[in-house]
Amino acid sequence: MSERVEPAGPGGGGPRGGLRRSLGVRDLMVYGLLFIAPMAPVGVFGVLDAKSHGAVAAVYLVATAAMGFTALSYAQMVRAVPRTGSVYAYARAGLGEGAGFVAGWMAMLDYLLIPAVAYLFSGIALHSLVPGVSRWVWTALAVVVTTGLNLAGVRTAAVVGLAVLVTELAVLAVFVVAAVWVLVRDGAQRGWATPFTAVDGFSATAVLSAVSVAVLSYLGFDAIATFVEEAVGASAAVARAVLWCLAVSGVLFVAQTWLAALLEPLTPQELAADPAAQGSAFYDAVEGSVGHWLHVLVAASKAVGAAFAALAGQAAAGRLLFAMGRDGRLPRFLAAVDPGSAVPRRALLVSAAITLAAAVWAADRDDGLDRLTSVVDIGALTAFALLHASVVAWYVVRHGSRDWARHLLVPVLGVLVIGAVVYEAAPTAQVVGLVWLAAGLLVVAVRSFSPVGGRR
Numbered sequence: 515m516s517e518r519v520e521p522a523g524p525g526g527g528g529p530r531g532g533l534r535r536s537l538g539v540r541d542l543m544v545y546g547l548l549f550i551a552p553m554a555p556v557g558v559f560g561v562l563d564a565k566s567h568g569a570v571a572a573v574y575l576v577a578t579a580a581m582g583f584t585a586l587s588y589a590q591m592v593r594a595v596p597r598t599g600s601v602y603a604y605a606r607a608g609l610g611e612g613a614g615f616v617a618g619w620m621a622m623l624d625y626l627l628i629p630a631v632a633y634l635f636s637g638i639a640l641h642s643l644v645p646g647v648s649r650w651v652w653t654a655l656a657v658v659v660t661t662g663l664n665l666a667g668v669r670t671a672a673v674v675g676l677a678v679l680v681t682e683l684a685v686l687a688v689f690v691v692a693a694v695w696v697l698v699r700d701g702a703q704r705g706w707a708t709p710f711t712a713v714d715g716f717s718a719t720a721v722l723s724a725v726s727v728a729v730l731s732y733l734g735f736d737a738i739a740t741f742v743e744e745a746v747g748a749s750a751a752v753a754r755a756v757l758w759c760l761a762v763s764g765v766l767f768v769a770q771t772w773l774a775a776l777l778e779p780l781t782p783q784e785l786a787a788d789p790a791a792q793g794s795a796f797y798d799a800v801e802g803s804v805g806h807w808l809h810v811l812v813a814a815s816k817a818v819g820a821a822f823a824a825l826a827g828q829a830a831a832g833r834l835l836f837a838m839g840r841d842g843r844l845p846r847f848l849a850a851v852d853p854g855s856a857v858p859r860r861a862l863l864v865s866a867a868i869t870l871a872a873a874v875w876a877a878d879r880d881d882g883l884d885r886l887t888s889v890v891d892i893g894a895l896t897a898f899a900l901l902h903a904s905v906v907a908w909y910v911v912r913h914g915s916r917d918w919a920r921h922l923l924v925p926v927l928g929v930l931v932i933g934a935v936v937y938e939a940a941p942t943a944q945v946v947g948l949v950w951l952a953a954g955l956l957v958v959a960v961r962s963f964s965p966v967g968g969r970r
Contacts, residue, residue, distance in 0.1 A: 623893025
């Protein structure tokens with residue numbers, strides 16, 4: 515069966531490309547929440563508790579507000595530029611071809627490697643349950659299964675994803691009920707307000723330092739924007755889904771970290787003095803207060819949830835490659851749409867191949883997880899900064915908007931938040947981000963001076 519290729523340029527979207535409008539607001543939120551993962555704080559709870567002096571719930575409250583600036587900018591730009599490609603399309607429309615390519619280039623670092631990290635989490639968890647099978651085998655199996663679901667069609671993936679998301683939320687509900695029962699029966703290990711006020715005195719500096727780590731739990735909600743050409747209601751539906759997804763995630767994150775902090779037997783100072791205990795702090799608190807059964811249930815949920823977080827990420831990465839191929843910024847064979855499933859099959863397969871290589875490589879190394887997680891975030895944060903710049907360029911500079919709150923203040927505050935997070939990032943991540951950015955700028959320069967690039 516032959517495939518259709520999108521015509522290049524701004525007019526390439528819509529029905530001619532073969533993408534089918536079949537996703538409602540609920541489906542879009544399923545993709546966003548799957549990518550984020552309802553229990554995303556589990557892995558970083560100990561780190562945040564130690565850094566914030568125990569004010570871990572306050573950290574997520576501030577982080578939700580901080581990421582709200584980015585969500586508002588997405589809601590503005592998806593209405594102005596309702597095209598698959600997300601921040602790539604927005605920067606291209608607001609800032610020009612070169613900035614658009616750089617935004618897409620940086621987002622690729624995020625969209626291609628975050629699924630690899632999620633697949634690796636899944637492989638590690640499944641290996642712990644069945645140690646006789648190597649973790650790279652489990653990792654590869656997770657890639658194959660979720661890629662098959664993505665290729666089957668966006669509705670099929672959304673339906674299966676909804677079932678997984680409901681299961682994750684059910685496990686979270688079990689944790690909440692069990693935690694409340696234990697707290698009512700035995701009392702809290704700390705003061706009831708300390709997850710917001712800190713254990714030994716509130717420190718704004720400590721909380722803001724922890725926020726720079728906590729905002730990384732939200733990466734993925736922006737992937738919703740890549741489905742705008744497949745959404746019933748188009749830009750309005752996507753804008754609502756982006757904002758609701760962030761709000762729901764914030765509520766879930768604040769609630770679970772507040773309860774976990776009340777169950778935590780170690781003080782923030784003890785966690786800070788024992789970095790090895792930070793990674794398992796959430797699980798240890800659950801096991802010590804509720805029981806081993808809940809520890810196993812949460813771990814199993816995280817294993818399955820990680821694989822399906824990768825499913826959502828792979829779907830978003832495929833649509834980013836599709837959009838850049840459609841516009842001629844990447845090889846145009848990526849712009850093919852399968853006429854049966856109405857998905858960008860070639861772009862999805864390329865995305866899956868890259869993700870598989872990165873995930874299996876990392877799964878076969880003792881330091882693989884550290885190496886992957888140190889670089890995935892910089893790409894997203896740089897793309898977010900270009901998103902905010904696009905809002906100002908499109909609305910204020912190009913169209914003379916005087917809505918200073920939405921079109922100037924929100925983007926500026928968003929850039930300031932991102933700058934603080936990048937400043938606090940690990941040196942390795944900063945270096946890799948700069949190298950990736952330099953490579954993207956080199957591609958832009960080569961295209962600009964080449965005969966083909968000049969004609970475009």
